[in-house]
Amino acid sequence: MTTPTTDLRDDAEKLLRELAGPTATLREDQWTAIEALVVKRARALVVQRTGWGKSAVYFISAMLLRARGFGPTVIVSPLLALMRNQVAAAERAGVRAATINSGNVTEWQDIHEQVSAGEIDVLLVSPERLNNPDFRDQVLPSLAADAGLVVVDEAHCVSDWGHDFRPDYRRIRTLVAELGEDVPVLATTATANDRVVADVAAQLGVGATGESHGGSDTLVLRGTLDRESLYLSVLKLDDATERAAWLGQHLADLPGSGIIYALTVSAARDLADLLTDQGHRVSAYTGQTDPAEREALEQALLNNEVKALVATSALGMGFDKPDLGFVIHVGAPSSPIAYYQQVGRAGRATERAEVVLLPGPEDQRIWSYFASVAFPREHLVRKVIDELDQTKPLSTPALEPLVELNRTRLEMVLKVLDVDGAVKRVRGGWIATGEPWTYDEERYSRLDEARQAEQDAMLEYQRIDTCRMEFLRRQLDDPGMDGANSKCERCDNCTGNHRSSTVDAQSVQATRSRLDRPGFDLPARKQWPTGMSKLGVGLSGKIADGPDTGRVLGRLSDLGWGQRLRALLDGPDGEVPDAVITACIQVLKAWDWAERPTSVLALESPTHPILTTSLAARLAQVGRLDDLGVLRLRPDHPPVSAANSAYRVAGLVDAWEVPDFTAVRGPVLLVDALTDTGWTMTMAARAVRAAGADAVLPLALASPK
Structure with a gap:
């Protein structure tokens, strides 16, 4: 019944x-x-x-x-x-x-x-x-x-x-x-x-x-997406140091506890360290945070034991704190929809919650980086299908050296192909199904266009002088919109109450000094990629002849050195600036090496040869090191562009013309302008050690993240 x-x-x-x-x-x-x-x-x-x-x-x-x-x-x-x-x-x-x-x-x-x-x-x-x-x-x-x-x-x-x-x-x-x-x-x-x-x-x-x-x-x-408790505002400060200083100066004035969003893991960590040094109760929360620590941090925010969590998008959907008092973005997400989703965490059970966007000129570079790891071109996807057998499973690590895709993109491709029916996950790995598969070029092109339109809309949100909530609601096709009468009467544009961009000069200087502390570790690669033998390279297991732990001056996404290093690497190649040399000297002074380097060697750079060689020469002069010149690539060696670890290592085998280093005593400081995967430094250091050097200490000016 x-x-x-x-x-x-x-x-x-x-x-x-x-x-x-x-x-x-x-x-x-x-x-x-x-x-x-x-x-x-x-x-x-x-x-x-x-x-x-x-x-x-x-x-x-x-x-x-x-x-x-x-x-x-x-x-x-x-x-x-x-x-x-x-x-x-x-x-x-x-x-x-x-x-x-x-x-x-x-x-x-x-x-x-x-x-x-x-x-x-x-x-x-x-x-x-x-x-x-x-x-x-x-x-x-x-x-x-x-x-x-x-x-x-x-x-x-x-x-x-x-x-x-x-x-x-x-x-x-x-x-x-x-x-x-x-x-x-x-x-x-x-x-x-x-x-x-x-x-x-x-x-x-x-x-x-x-x-x-x-x-x-x-x-x-x-239903309607309007949130009467949200007070939206945008504050434009082009200098990353000033944005960080503004936040440090005003964080205590914001109501209750909240979330500060950053676009990258390194930016979240840097900002959390900075605010902690200034006496604020904050912690970093990213996709790299241990699961048990994440749970403890969520509880701390729920209990108002911290003023804020400085988070990436890892803290988003599903986190429920009805009295969250504010959401600040240091850097803009790439779409208004993602932005609305994150600011929607605030003000569910409060009359007023502050929502502040602090965009930066570097945001679009970060958007471009994330877009670069999207679904790959057809020939790369076909290669994945072709390498799989219909009966004998192949694990992801075993498949990786056979295709020119890094692990993250390969896993994404396999998942999409699995959904499309071209491959199937079974015990022991993946098999091909033999079913026909079509690369939907039109869909992926339209998706790229949609992503670009979202980025353009996010930039427009920052420029508009009309209602900000109305703009976001229109981006989400809010059915509750009622034509011309949809202004929120709460945002900075509706009220005319725009936040002051003035930042105390002493705060800016203190922030700059803190952010300008240069240098972080570049961990040495410990293990060769699996399946190298399938590429004709006899490397496997632990790496016993690579470099020691190295150092990097700064990340391109850093709040402090990021802007300067981006400008340096994006500009024309030239002599290393004095300020960069000074910072590198600070990095060398703080380096906890087992033995001080006695010589310096520059890696030949296809994009920044003058920058790299002048850096090595200046460090040799200041540090009284033997200048070993440049480790040059073989003229007949093809350029290496693969992001996949196995392919990259295979491409770097015998890549350099290595002189005899048996007369060199003590560690060699190996310098480069940019390091990403770490494999170039690893393979170059291995070649230098094979030529007689005792040890190699890598030093790079920048890493992407």
């Missing part, structure tokens, strides 16, 4: 109070979604702003469906680590929840058994798990057959038009396709424009225009 709708709503309201507190009441759209999923067994797409209560919809629906005798709810989310507080709240409300992710491998078997025994109400899985061979073949079929509800959280990740596309998410299509006709599907996101909504709807079969599925009407709930 069907439960009357009025009784069902009473049950839903009761569950909400257990989840969110005794005063909580359902929004009408929340109830509409719950009713569609539980009563109509429909498929729904919910696009609502951060803090609206999307998680309440799926946790309440899960419990109502379980009470009606349906199977467990499967939630696919990329944010399992950041859903801790939501899961904890659900468990307090009686929801039996479990997660399967890379952080709890030892618990997987027990969880599989609990699912089979019907002891789990909600199972949260990462999209990566959907193609784990054991999970895909042994657990997923039973889940697809018995699931009471399937939830795709952060559904914009399905679309490569979205700001955070993830190839693994495309596998959800397979899961949805294998569901029974009466299994409801809920897709949720806070950041999707019309194009992303249509793409997500098409891929998940939830329907964006009200067509039917399984005899039931689909539902699209798309």
